[in-house]
Amino acid sequence: MKHIVFLIKCPDHKGILADISSYFANKGFNILQCNQHTDTIANRYFMRLTLDGTDLKTSRRALESDFIKFAAERQLDWSVHYSDNKPKVCLMVSKTSHCLYDLLERHNENELHCEIPLIISNHPTLEYIADQFKVPFFCLPVENGNKAEQEQKVLDLLKKHHIELVILARYMQILSADFINAMPGHIINIHHAFLPAFEGGDPYSRAYERGVKMIGATAHYATAELDRGPIIEQDVERVSHQSTPDELKRIGKDIERIVLSRAVKYHLENRIIIASNRTVIFK
Amino acid sequence: MKHIVFLIKCPDHKGILADISSYFANKGFNILQCNQHTDTIANRYFMRLTLDGTDLKTSRRALESDFIKFAAERQLDWSVHYSDNKPKVCLMVSKTSHCLYDLLERHNENELHCEIPLIISNHPTLEYIADQFKVPFFCLPVENGNKAEQEQKVLDLLKKHHIELVILARYMQILSADFINAMPGHIINIHHAFLPAFEGGDPYSRAYERGVKMIGATAHYATAELDRGPIIEQDVERVSHQSTPDELKRIGKDIERIVLSRAVKYHLENRIIIASNRTVIFK
């Protein structure tokens, strides 16, 4: 194993950096990277620590159970991630292919540190892409008020495949709060607008109506409130009076692709700490 | 005189380009530039025509009265602009200096084709900058319910100085509908957010709360509805979890400067046609 990443958040207090870095130094770890952020408004401290995995001389369990005591005394809220664990990721889609294509292609090119054991869709449209990339495809339509039932089937599939991250790659269904709360902080959505502008449906038509000169896309963690979860990444592109709604949609596709893939990458590299409704991202 | 610019909008119909360009060619004008836009959704046609001013062999009055007939037959909504006319511009400010500095500096560097005969403020704070650049400064405070009266004084000053364009360079007062309707399409405002996100007050604090990863600024024509007028220009800058509201404000200043100066430039170069609540901008 190459790396061990600790993500830590806690109340800010004097001496915390020396305290934590000495803890790991004393255990013989080389600290390869250490990023910190102090939120001086909320008085909170955030840290991402990358240790050299080859320095681990005990079991992982021993490492963690020792750190639990250290953390408890200092009110640390933490998680640990080992680089030899490849998280299992489920892609959820509807009829739009560009984000699905992009993620599968990046996965093929080893840009995304994960496994993709399945794709779930509420439409059969994109099955041919799943076939192209040889990923199992499950079509679970939403119809006739079967939404709760459909979501349960999705959750069952996620559980069965030990999914740690769900990517809504233009999945055009609003998920229930129950579904989202089953995986808090582990569902990434791409919204095709520069949030908080144009929350909800049909943002490109509304952007056209408003006559904006740039359009954008936003990747965020899904929460029970639609399009209001912690933002991970955003980007924009310049448009003009010439851009019809269809043209905006086409231009937007490239932004969505880039923004979603960056957000997924940050998550998979354990660079994100959620802080109430904001994200701390250590690049 | 070097150039004559015609701005034209009308219902779209076949043959209109040949029709208009032949009209001017037959009068002996060299067409230096011709930009067009067809709004296929609203079925409207827009044109910006730059003629060689040295080809004008009649009086301006004769040119215009002849064109009036041509235009009426074709339902053209039009305006004409002669390059030897330098529009008179009034800057309105409050306490924030960066946009004022930027516009005065660009004016000094001959980047803005206009005269700036006066600056109006509701606070005395920035008088020293007006002094630095030797521009008359009028302080007209808004207090104790004198708003209508104050606005009337402003309008009187605008009239007296033959002002053709008002630039709200971070003027922190909401103007009445009456004021705005006195100069429709001739008041440019800079809003310190990426509209339609964060309309209204204190956008940087709200951007911080929402945890956005980019902030922006928007220059638009002021209309009776606050921050809802036709957008002229927008731009954004990347921010991060490290950016406090104060830092956002500082980063935002550079975007505001650039966006406002671009919008003013487009207006002064007669590149903008307002089309309902959108702008057609011929760059």
Next chain:
Amino acid sequence: MKHIVFLIKCPDHKGILADISSYFANKGFNILQCNQHTDTIANRYFMRLTLDGTDLKTSRRALESDFIKFAAERQLDWSVHYSDNKPKVCLMVSKTSHCLYDLLERHNENELHCEIPLIISNHPTLEYIADQFKVPFFCLPVENGNKAEQEQKVLDLLKKHHIELVILARYMQILSADFINAMPGHIINIHHAFLPAFEGGDPYSRAYERGVKMIGATAHYATAELDRGPIIEQDVERVSHQSTPDELKRIGKDIERIVLSRAVKYHLENRIIIASNRTVIFK
């Protein structure tokens, strides 16, 4: 057929717009779009004219032979493009997959108005992607001084498949002047640097050495001089001291993809006129 596009370049002279637009208006054509550019330095005029194809009442041959006379009298250098013609495009690649993936994916999503009857590579590496997208793949290695022979085989394939555009989608072989001159203005290359910086090999390592704070990519028409042909499109991305050469390569991939696909789109939509070593692009 929906559209007919004329691309025209000629010496600039008075009345040319009215002259050309009247020509087509008199033939009963609705001019859907007309873009022009006057190069005041070289005194050259450029025009892109989109006609409503349903207004064509004669044969294409008749349209063209009539226009030939009109054009000769005015020294117009021109070409005409009918929207029901789908140009045939050949992708040339080596071992790097991201540009190939991107183009095939966009083609599948109907973003590129062309057919892709074949992919040619000097390595077998990417055949699996050609298979994924069901495009014939030809592996023609360059080895033991067989370069001239290999290029002849490529040219034979291009001829056989009636190829009108070759896209060097990270084809890591320098083409001979003979090859390039066989298709002047019809070979698009993507260079993984912001030209004219870092012409030639290994630009990312050199960008790292130089400590640049942004990296870029450039799409250009290939000419006999390596990386010196007319530039079509460029873009950049911000990097930092943290970016190793490998990281630059990864970041660069996204820029290359976007830049190449934009350039190809402009070409296929007949938006580009080459003017000595520069391009006029009507967006």
Next chain:
Amino acid sequence: MKHIVFLIKCPDHKGILADISSYFANKGFNILQCNQHTDTIANRYFMRLTLDGTDLKTSRRALESDFIKFAAERQLDWSVHYSDNKPKVCLMVSKTSHCLYDLLERHNENELHCEIPLIISNHPTLEYIADQFKVPFFCLPVENGNKAEQEQKVLDLLKKHHIELVILARYMQILSADFINAMPGHIINIHHAFLPAFEGGDPYSRAYERGVKMIGATAHYATAELDRGPIIEQDVERVSHQSTPDELKRIGKDIERIVLSRAVKYHLENRIIIASNRTVIFK
């Protein structure tokens, strides 16, 4: 005093973070910020440490002489900066005003943590701006082979005013190696091109000739080799075939302003460590 900033560079080795952070923690300092970078290629470690200045219980001399010993044992190359010290900065200009205006304006708005006791120019052109902002202006022309003499006069002025940073704000003279070596790492230049493209003179004309689709500007530390010093900041703007060399110059001005002011800010906030010919910048 609010902050003490230590900038440190040294060979990378295990335990260094815990080592240094414990050193300051043991002395009772709160570490407000700690940024690090490990250059895994050169095997070098870089650190920027911000201490709470109110925790300083000894003299500055005592702090430093104690740290000297600590540093020597670990081969640390370091500097210390106290926030109550306002560095004295000299602006050098020729005939172009936009960068001068921008820096003076930002200084007036308290964006730049420095004093500007003098402006030096080889032309009298911009004296009126110095007057506007009430900064002493020294005109030292370069003529008739007096360059060495002129440079000596400049150096004398710098020494007399205890200048710690020289900003070449479009100073159109090539400085001698002797001059530059008198203040290594303390002269910032703005080059009006995206280095390493278009080193040397007249970059905008050459950018026009080459037909680039973006132009840029680069702020870097001046070294004896013209336009080859460590890059601090770069940015670009999109241009088109319509942009004449004059238009490029105008567009470039806004990029130059922004890029230079960012670079100066990073320097004045002690965010930059020079590492051979590259810069590590802790934002």
